[in-house]
Amino acid sequence: MKIFDLTAHEVRDKLRNRELSSVELTEESYKRIDAVESKVDSFITFTKKEAFLQAKAFDERMKKGELLGDLAGIPMALKDNMCTDGILTTCASKILGNFTPPYDATVTQKLKNAGAVIVGKTNMDEFAMGSSTENSAYKTTKNPWDTDRVPGGSSGGSAASVASGEVFYSLGSDTGGSIRQPAAFTGLVGLKPTYGRVSRYGLVAFASSLDQIGPLGKDVEDCALVMNTISGHDRKDSTSIDRPVPDFALGMKNGVKGMRIGIPKEFFGEGIDEEVKTMVLEAARLYESMGAVCEEISLPSAKHALSVYYILATSECSSNLARFDGARYGYRAKNYEGFKDMFIKTRSQGFGEEVKRRIMLGTYSLSSGYYDAYYNRGLKVRTLIKQEFEKAFETYDFILTPTTPTTAFKIGEKSDDPLEMYMSDICTVPVNIAGVPAISLPCGFKDGLPVGMQLIGKFFDEATLIRAAYSFEKASVICRQRASIMGGGVNEL
Amino acid sequence: MNYRTLVGLEIHAELLTESKMFCTCSTEFGGDVNTHCCPICIGLPGTLPVINKRAIEFAIMAGLSANCKIAKKCKMDRKNYFYPDLPKAYQISQYDMPICTDGYMEIETESGVKKIGIERIHMEEDTGKSLHTEDGSSLLNYNRCGVPLIEIVSRPDMASAAEATAFLEKLKAILEYIEVSDVKMEQGSLRCDVNVNVVADDGRKTEIAEIKNLNSFKAAAKAIEYETARHIEALEDGENTLKDTRRWDDVKGVTVSMRSKEYANDYRYFPEPDLVEMEISEEWIELIRKELPELPEAKKERFVKLYGIPVYDAGVIVSSKALAAFYEDAVSRAGDAKLASNFIMTEVLRRLKETDANITDMPFNSTDFANLLKFVIDGTISNNMAKKVFREMAETGKKPEKVIEEKGMKQITDESAIEEIVVRVISENPQSIEDYKNGKDRALGFLVGQVMKASKGKAAPQTVNRLIRDKLSNL
Numbered sequence: 001m002k003i004f005d006l007t008a009h010e011v012r013d014k015l016r017n018r019e020l021s022s023v024e025l026t027e028e029s030y031k032r033i034d035a036v037e038s039k040v041d042s043f044i045t046f047t048k049k050e051a052f053l054q055a056k057a058f059d060e061r062m063k064k065g066e067l068l069g070d071l072a073g074i075p076m077a078l079k080d081n082m083c084t085d086g087i088l089t090t091c092a093s094k095i096l097g098n099f100t101p102p103y104d105a106t107v108t109q110k111l112k113n114a115g116a117v118i119v120g121k122t123n124m125d126e127f128a129m130g131s132s133t134e135n136s137a138y139k140t141t142k143n144p145w146d147t148d149r150v151p152g153g154s155s156g157g158s159a160a161s162v163a164s165g166e167v168f169y170s171l172g173s174d175t176g177g178s179i180r181q182p183a184a185f186t187g188l189v190g191l192k193p194t195y196g197r198v199s200r201y202g203l204v205a206f207a208s209s210l211d212q213i214g215p216l217g218k219d220v221e222d223c224a225l226v227m228n229t230i231s232g233h234d235r236k237d238s239t240s241i242d243r244p245v246p247d248f249a250l251g252m253k254n255g256v257k258g259m260r261i262g263i264p265k266e267f268f269g270e271g272i273d274e275e276v277k278t279m280v281l282e283a284a285r286l287y288e289s290m291g292a293v294c295e296e297i298s299l300p301s302a303k304h305a306l307s308v309y310y311i312l313a314t315s316e317c318s319s320n321l322a323r324f325d326g327a328r329y330g331y332r333a334k335n336y337e338g339f340k341d342m343f344i345k346t347r348s349q350g351f352g353e354e355v356k357r358r359i360m361l362g363t364y365s366l367s368s369g370y371y372d373a374y375y376n377r378g379l380k381v382r383t384l385i386k387q388e389f390e391k392a393f394e395t396y397d398f399i400l401t402p403t404t405p406t407t408a409f410k411i412g413e414k415s416d417d418p419l420e421m422y423m424s425d426i427c428t429v430p431v432n433i434a435g436v437p438a439i440s441l442p443c444g445f446k447d448g449l450p451v452g453m454q455l456i457g458k459f460f461d462e463a464t465l466i467r468a469a470y471s472f473e474k475a476s477v478i479c480r481q482r483a484s485i486m487g488g489g490v491n492e493l
Numbered sequence: 494m495n496y497r498t499l500v501g502l503e504i505h506a507e508l509l510t511e512s513k514m515f516c517t518c519s520t521e522f523g524g525d526v527n528t529h530c531c532p533i534c535i536g537l538p539g540t541l542p543v544i545n546k547r548a549i550e551f552a553i554m555a556g557l558s559a560n561c562k563i564a565k566k567c568k569m570d571r572k573n574y575f576y577p578d579l580p581k582a583y584q585i586s587q588y589d590m591p592i593c594t595d596g597y598m599e600i601e602t603e604s605g606v607k608k609i610g611i612e613r614i615h616m617e618e619d620t621g622k623s624l625h626t627e628d629g630s631s632l633l634n635y636n637r638c639g640v641p642l643i644e645i646v647s648r649p650d651m652a653s654a655a656e657a658t659a660f661l662e663k664l665k666a667i668l669e670y671i672e673v674s675d676v677k678m679e680q681g682s683l684r685c686d687v688n689v690n691v692v693a694d695d696g697r698k699t700e701i702a703e704i705k706n707l708n709s710f711k712a713a714a715k716a717i718e719y720e721t722a723r724h725i726e727a728l729e730d731g732e733n734t735l736k737d738t739r740r741w742d743d744v745k746g747v748t749v750s751m752r753s754k755e756y757a758n759d760y761r762y763f764p765e766p767d768l769v770e771m772e773i774s775e776e777w778i779e780l781i782r783k784e785l786p787e788l789p790e791a792k793k794e795r796f797v798k799l800y801g802i803p804v805y806d807a808g809v810i811v812s813s814k815a816l817a818a819f820y821e822d823a824v825s826r827a828g829d830a831k832l833a834s835n836f837i838m839t840e841v842l843r844r845l846k847e848t849d850a851n852i853t854d855m856p857f858n859s860t861d862f863a864n865l866l867k868f869v870i871d872g873t874i875s876n877n878m879a880k881k882v883f884r885e886m887a888e889t890g891k892k893p894e895k896v897i898e899e900k901g902m903k904q905i906t907d908e909s910a911i912e913e914i915v916v917r918v919i920s921e922n923p924q925s926i927e928d929y930k931n932g933k934d935r936a937l938g939f940l941v942g943q944v945m946k947a948s949k950g951k952a953a954p955q956t957v958n959r960l961i962r963d964k965l966s967n968l
């Protein structure tokens with residue numbers, strides 16, 4: 001087995017056994033990038049110099065016999081909406097094309113402290129708006145399983161970088177499914193933590209009340225280890241919650257015996273591919289065989305989640321993105337008369353179509369005369385959706401659904417039809433609206449493409465999701481499958 | 494036809510917290526351009542606000558001092574608009590849930606005490622400052638950006654410029670007392686907008702005009718007077734005014750309508766998603782209440798009772814916390830409360846007014862002042878001399894004892910020395926003795942005056958008086 005095929009915890013063991021040095025591992029990572037990056041286009045920026053400094057530091061500490069953490073010395077990638085001190089952070093937008101923050105995001109800081117080797121910043125949909133990574137101002141990332149297809153979005157670059165073996169894990173951000181949907185499309189495990197579990201400080205905001213940073217990895221254990229590192233209260237983020245962080249890998253192997261699983265019929269309705277449906281329901285049978293109880297439930301308000309999402313998320317983004325006006329940093333239009341003209345021209349030229357579309361939607365929803373009909377009503381439905389989840393979790397340990405209605409679609413297939421594109425998030429969006437955690441993991445393949453299932457959990461109960469996902473992963477044979485670009489693929493099953 | 498003026502005020506006060514509303518940058522006024530800034534207050538991507546608890550406490554203090562209800566739950570909202578001095582393109586403010594509501598303040602008017610309602614006090618962050626240069630470019634200073642502010646919104650309960658001025662002075666005194674703001678209008682730490690309209694006896698009324706950014710109480714008063722006249726004129730012509738935002742042109746003494754584009758703004762308020770709702774507990778409010786100092790009203794009552802000074806004098810002295818402290822300290826050292834208050838009401842206030850200064854700007858302190866009073870009390874100098882000494886102290890900052898010594902102002906208290914002069918004066922003025930014997934009291938005063946003159950004003954008046962009476966009755 002090739003090194004790049006290993007999981008993060010497997011290379012951790014090799015590092016600890018001195019079978020490998022971090023510098024060698026980092027070299028492997030860049031070799032892999034040399035080999036496949038031109039095919040997948042995962043990255044916007046590479047940070048080779050910093051990565052090797054970190055790798056050397058790891059090796060020196062190893063020589064001294066220091067006991068180092070699970071992620072130390074391992075190459076990884078950050079989505080390009082997480083701030084990195086002294087390193088370009090573009091959000092895949094022209095408007096931030098030259099922006100170098102003088103500070104680290106809290107997750108960046110935590111990873112650095114943990115000794116992680118940051119290989120680069122990954123491509124994404126501009127300002128995390130999109131479901132295919134086609135909305136980047138720089139490049140379109142391709143799905144490592146089939147480079148004619150999208151890797152999903154908006155963390156498509158982060159997903160592709162792991163699925164193609166360029167790095168061992170990555171961080172994405174998830175506002176309406178942007179970690180889980182690309183995880184499903186690229187056969188990875190992706191976790192969106194409870195809102196408030198991971199600090200948003202330094203994450204360039206799309207929709208502040210929905211955004212959450214989380215891991216993308218080759219298996220559940222990797223995600224658990226990353227969660228151990230990035231979770232926790234941060235005084236710099238008032239919405240981060242002061243609650244103890246358990247060791248997510250600790251109870252992972254305890255099985256699902258006696259767990260109650262709710263299967264909401266609304267997530268298996270129209271628009272969901274029949275084979276996807278079947279595979280997720282097969283997964284439910286597998287859980288039953290392991291001693292869990294599955295029951296059909298109903299979450300009737302969930303069908304409004306997508307509408308609520310597009311009101312709340314666009315409203316917040318219209319405000320969050322207003323600061324990009326060319327006055328202080330980032331792109332500025334060349335010819336203008338007066339500051340208003342500068343604002344207008346800068347924003348017209350600097351933002352892509354999807355971002356502009358959402359800013360306009362949000363501005364409209366918040367404007368006087370429409371606020372009550374849209375934004376305020378959106379907040380009310382949000383409360384309903386939250387309550388329905390809370391009610392369900394009085395009975396069930398987690399909820400099982402498909403992650404996406406279909407497998408990865410073709411590049412260009414939906415880019416002319418925003419509504420069609422928005423539908424690909426229909427199963428993931430309710431989770432962000434409610435603020436609960438959810439994990440996506442592969443549960444099968446359709447025509448050589450991975451199919452993802454989603455486990456949704458109680459507030460701050462990522463541990464149960466990780467445990468349930470781990471049990472499934474061990475019981476099925478899916479997790480060892482690798483993308484065709486890895487020299488694997490389903491055909492070789 | 495009679496007309497009634499309705500005046501409402503919106504006052505912005507910068508809070509005296511050490512750090513800004515949402516970051517740890519200094520709030521100090523001045524400083525090199527863009528040196529009191531960090532990624533948070535200039536709104537760089539990814540940064541998040543963290544609320545300054547002290548700013549909330551200050552807002553609650555202001556609310557308690559203005560008899561407001563304090564909200565149990567507190568949330569911040571975003572007020573969205575584009576302007577170069579607003580780096581996030583929204584201001585974090587409070588919209589529908591202000592921290593303090595429904596208060597009042599009492600002011601003195603010609604017809605007695607009047608309650609002025611306070612609709613709300615809410616918190617927000619200040620903006621930066623734009624500087625437009627002559628060559629047409631604009632420079633931006635973000636030092637002020639994110640400094641905590643409270644906005645105090647009164648009900649339209651004031652009926653004249655005089656009442657508005659009284660309200661502003663009272664408010665300024667209270668904010669100064671509780672030390673939540675340094676209330677310096679010239680540094681922009683206190684700013685005021687005025688709303689004016691006029692109602693006729695027959696019920697017709699004008700639309701409200703809002704005059705923005707008045708930078709002195711005088712300007713506010715003039716603007717109110719100007720607007721009142723303009724509105725009455727409109728009603729008399731059978732017309733109305735436009736609902737309008739205006740600015741005061743101090744040079745021309747008129748208000749000018751601002752172009753509608755400049756204020757026709759839809760602020761698209763919505764709850765600030767980066768900050769969580771805050772609970773304000775009864776216990777916290779009580780702790781803050783205990784932190785509050787004695788307020789002007791209570792202090793005034795105490796001064797009248799304790800020191801036996803007139804209500805009017807007490808009112809004037811407590812209008813400034815520093816002056817009240819100066820007064821109390823001087824009284825505790827010198828002992829004569831009335832003498833101290835008389836001296837402050839006349840000499841001290843005259844001096845402050847002449848130099849447009851505060852008591853803390855004077856080159857002497859309350860100990861020097863108390864010593865001056867002591868010299869009057871023990872007869873070292875006369876009241877008249879004390880005024881001269883005071884002027885010298887105020888101009889040069891010299892200690893009173895030094896002034897007295899330098900100018901040789903010390904009273905002659907030696908009886909034999911005074912007696913010598915008295916004897917000489919009586920012998921030189923036989924006509925006065927004749928008059929005195931004929932019952933003309935004026936003669937006594939004349940002789941006293943002559944003795945004082947002969948002693949160059951240094952003879953102790955009481956001794957002079959007694960000795961002349963003695964001599965005359967023995968004649």
Ligand SMILES: [Zn+2]
Nearest residue numbers: 516518531534
């Ligand atoms: Zn700051």
